[in-house]
Amino acid sequence: MTTYTAPLRDMRFVLHEVFAAEKTLTALPGLEDVTADVMDAVLEECAKLCQNVLHPLNQSGDLEGCTFKDGQVITPKGFKEAYKQYAEGGWCGLTASPDFGGQGLPEALDYFVAEMVGSANLSFGLYPGLSQGTMLALAAHGTVELQQMYLPKLVSGEWQGAMNLTEPHCGSDLGLLRSKAVPNGDVSFSVSGTKIFISAGDSDLVDNVVHLVLARLPDAPEGSRGISLFLVPKLFVNADGSLGARNALSVGSIEHKMGIKGSATCVMNFDGAKGWLVGQPHKGLACMFTMMNKERMFVGAQGISQSELAYQNATAYAKDRLQGRAEDGAKRPDKAADPILVHPDIRNKLLYARAVVEAQRALALYAHMQVDISHRHADAAVRERADDMAGILTPIIKAGGSGFGSEITNLCLQVFGGHGYVREWGMEQMVRDVRITEIYEGTNTIQSLDLIGRKLGLGGGRLVKGFMAETDLLLARAKGQTVMAEFIGPFKDARDKLAACTQWIVDQSQADPNLRGAVANDYLRMFTITCMAWMWVLMVEAALPKKDSGDSFYATKLQVARFFIAKVLPQIASLDALIRTGSAATMAVPEAAF
Numbered sequence: 001m002t003t004y005t006a007p008l009r010d011m012r013f014v015l016h017e018v019f020a021a022e023k024t025l026t027a028l029p030g031l032e033d034v035t036a037d038v039m040d041a042v043l044e045e046c047a048k049l050c051q052n053v054l055h056p057l058n059q060s061g062d063l064e065g066c067t068f069k070d071g072q073v074i075t076p077k078g079f080k081e082a083y084k085q086y087a088e089g090g091w092c093g094l095t096a097s098p099d100f101g102g103q104g105l106p107e108a109l110d111y112f113v114a115e116m117v118g119s120a121n122l123s124f125g126l127y128p129g130l131s132q133g134t135m136l137a138l139a140a141h142g143t144v145e146l147q148q149m150y151l152p153k154l155v156s157g158e159w160q161g162a163m164n165l166t167e168p169h170c171g172s173d174l175g176l177l178r179s180k181a182v183p184n185g186d187v188s189f190s191v192s193g194t195k196i197f198i199s200a201g202d203s204d205l206v207d208n209v210v211h212l213v214l215a216r217l218p219d220a221p222e223g224s225r226g227i228s229l230f231l232v233p234k235l236f237v238n239a240d241g242s243l244g245a246r247n248a249l250s251v252g253s254i255e256h257k258m259g260i261k262g263s264a265t266c267v268m269n270f271d272g273a274k275g276w277l278v279g280q281p282h283k284g285l286a287c288m289f290t291m292m293n294k295e296r297m298f299v300g301a302q303g304i305s306q307s308e309l310a311y312q313n314a315t316a317y318a319k320d321r322l323q324g325r326a327e328d329g330a331k332r333p334d335k336a337a338d339p340i341l342v343h344p345d346i347r348n349k350l351l352y353a354r355a356v357v358e359a360q361r362a363l364a365l366y367a368h369m370q371v372d373i374s375h376r377h378a379d380a381a382v383r384e385r386a387d388d389m390a391g392i393l394t395p396i397i398k399a400g401g402s403g404f405g406s407e408i409t410n411l412c413l414q415v416f417g418g419h420g421y422v423r424e425w426g427m428e429q430m431v432r433d434v435r436i437t438e439i440y441e442g443t444n445t446i447q448s449l450d451l452i453g454r455k456l457g458l459g460g461g462r463l464v465k466g467f468m469a470e471t472d473l474l475l476a477r478a479k480g481q482t483v484m485a486e487f488i489g490p491f492k493d494a495r496d497k498l499a500a501c502t503q504w505i506v507d508q509s510q511a512d513p514n515l516r517g518a519v520a521n522d523y524l525r526m527f528t529i530t531c532m533a534w535m536w537v538l539m540v541e542a543a544l545p546k547k548d549s550g551d552s553f554y555a556t557k558l559q560v561a562r563f564f565i566a567k568v569l570p571q572i573a574s575l576d577a578l579i580r581t582g583s584a585a586t587m588a589v590p591e592a593a594f
């Protein structure tokens with residue numbers, strides 16, 4: 001059985017002391033009332049819900065899983081009651097517009113909610129998580145009629161949303177999509193096709209499911225330029241808002257899978273189901289990206305959430321488990337052995353987890369604040385800069401959060417030895433649960449190709465230049481501050497290596513079409529680690545003045561920062577070397593030799 005305590009101290013540190021969020025957020029139109037007190041109150045309430053309601057259902061939800069009977073999806077025992085409490089607490093519409101009953105709170109706060117809910121119960125979090133993206137896409141691209149009909153009930157949590165992209169023959173390459181939508185002669189369409197792997201495609205938590213479905217119109221061009229987006233409800237909605245007849249769609253089955261067993265992953269059959277166009281014909285993929293970008297950040301938060309949960313439980317175990325003696329003399333001579341925390345290797349594993357998770361939390365908060373600025377700032381140039389930064393960080397948060405999530409849950413399982421491998425302690429569930437985060441919402445390879453293939457090239461390299469300029473500001477600020485030298489020097493070195501490597505990739509890929517694909521994952525990891533170093537320097541900047549305050553939090557921050565610089569950041573050098581070997585060795589082996 002695992003335990004979870006929301007890391008509120010660390011969340012408040014990054015929110016208030018590192019990023020002075022109150023100052024930035026209350027200056028944005030619509031967020032004037034989001035004071036530090038309001039933010040703290042939201043965090044505390046969310047922590048209580050996660051610790052007391054959602055986490056106790058985590059292991060039982062995994063053991064029981066979802067079931068499918070007589071065409072109905074049944075979630076594990078307790079999920080329905082917990083969801084009711086979640087919805088009644090207003091959590092489903094945390095960031096939604098007050099015009100539709102939402103709380104209008106910033107994305108920055110939503111990050112923390114996603115992290116806490118993910119740590120407490122990754123499977124449960126997917127139900128409201130998918131609704132959030134649905135609301136965003138509908139608010140951005142839906143007609144006023146569709147918004148008025150569907151948004152209030154999505155915001156209240158009475159209904160939920162689902163994202164229908166994947167088909168049996170079409171996953172990463174959405175251009176292959178076959179689902180069809182035929183005009184009915186009025187404003188509606190008949191949508192037909194089979195979608196697979198649809199999270200929260202159906203459940204017993206809500207009265208209605210609002211499906212966003214990608215399909216092709218009869219005159220659609222081939223490939224990804226011929227895809228349109230449709231809203232297809234499970235039950236029709238009458239003019240007075242009440243629920244009517246059932247639409248022509250059904251759940252074919254649910255998947256039996258490695259992890260997130262409390263989350264229903266559905267095969268959805270659309271058999272001429274009535275739907276309504278969202279956005280312009282053939283521009284559906286761009287509309288869907290409003291949802292996908294939100295969900296990509298959400299998946300990054302899921303990865304970070306499992307790293308945090310694994311770290312907490314492995315640390316508690318390492319303090320308790322007695323095996324062997326410390327090399328530098330017994331620490332508990334009164335006991336038969338010392339706690340395994342005395343062993344350098346166990347410390348390496350735990351500190352690696354902590355150094356990564358704290359930096360990733362800071363980075364995710366920073367990225368979400370950029371989203372808030374890009375949505376709300378009065379100055380268009382500031383909005384564009386923030387949008388660029390959020391754009392380049394989205395694949396890094398998604399793939400970095402999930403990739404390190406897998407690595408860290410595995411390391412923390414190892415801290416338990418054989419006790420990590422058996423069910424009782426709950427560690428193997430984390431390893432199984434987090435694994436999907438590397439796959440869905442675009443695999444991590446697709447994220448790295450987005451970074452290296454698309455984001456690097458946008459606007460003649462404007463995004464990466466913006467990133468470098470932002471880090472330059474920090475370097476300029478820290479210049480001459482000798483107390484910062486031990487942190488800023490290694491960060492600058494990493495940042496400069498990343499800049500040089502980026503230029504090398506741009507130059508070399510002109511002559512080698514396979515180069516980007518061969519180095520993309522290593523490049524994304526190099527970028528992620530550089531971003532984490534950047535965050536550590538910002539955290540050091542905030543902690544240094546308080547290191548002698550008597551609050552050990554700050555002194556520990558500096559120690560963990562030193563661990564990051566010593567034991568994590570040097571990966572940059574090997575990644576740099578790896579990338580510069582290019583594609584030759586990868587492509588030399590002929591297809592027939594595999």
Ligand SMILES: Cc1cc2nc3c(=O)[nH]c(=O)nc-3n(C[C@H](O)[C@H](O)[C@H](O)COP(=O)(O)OP(=O)(O)OC[C@H]3O[C@@H](n4cnc5c(N)ncnc54)[C@H](O)[C@@H]3O)c2cc1C
Pocket residue numbers: 163164165166170171172173196197198199200257265436439440441442443444445446449517
């Ligand atoms: C539990 C679960 C929940 C999911 N939830 C949803 C959901 O709610 N809605 C939804 O629409 N989908 C959902 N998915 C689908 C998920 O997004 C896809 O599985 C994912 O995008 C990968 O597609 P695929 O499985 O078809 O793999 P493929 O696209 O067939 O990829 C196979 C492998 O090839 C690699 N690959 C593919 N193309 C390239 C390329 N161009 N370059 C290099 N490598 C490449 C991939 O990285 C991968 O390793 C879910 C999946 C699961 C398992």
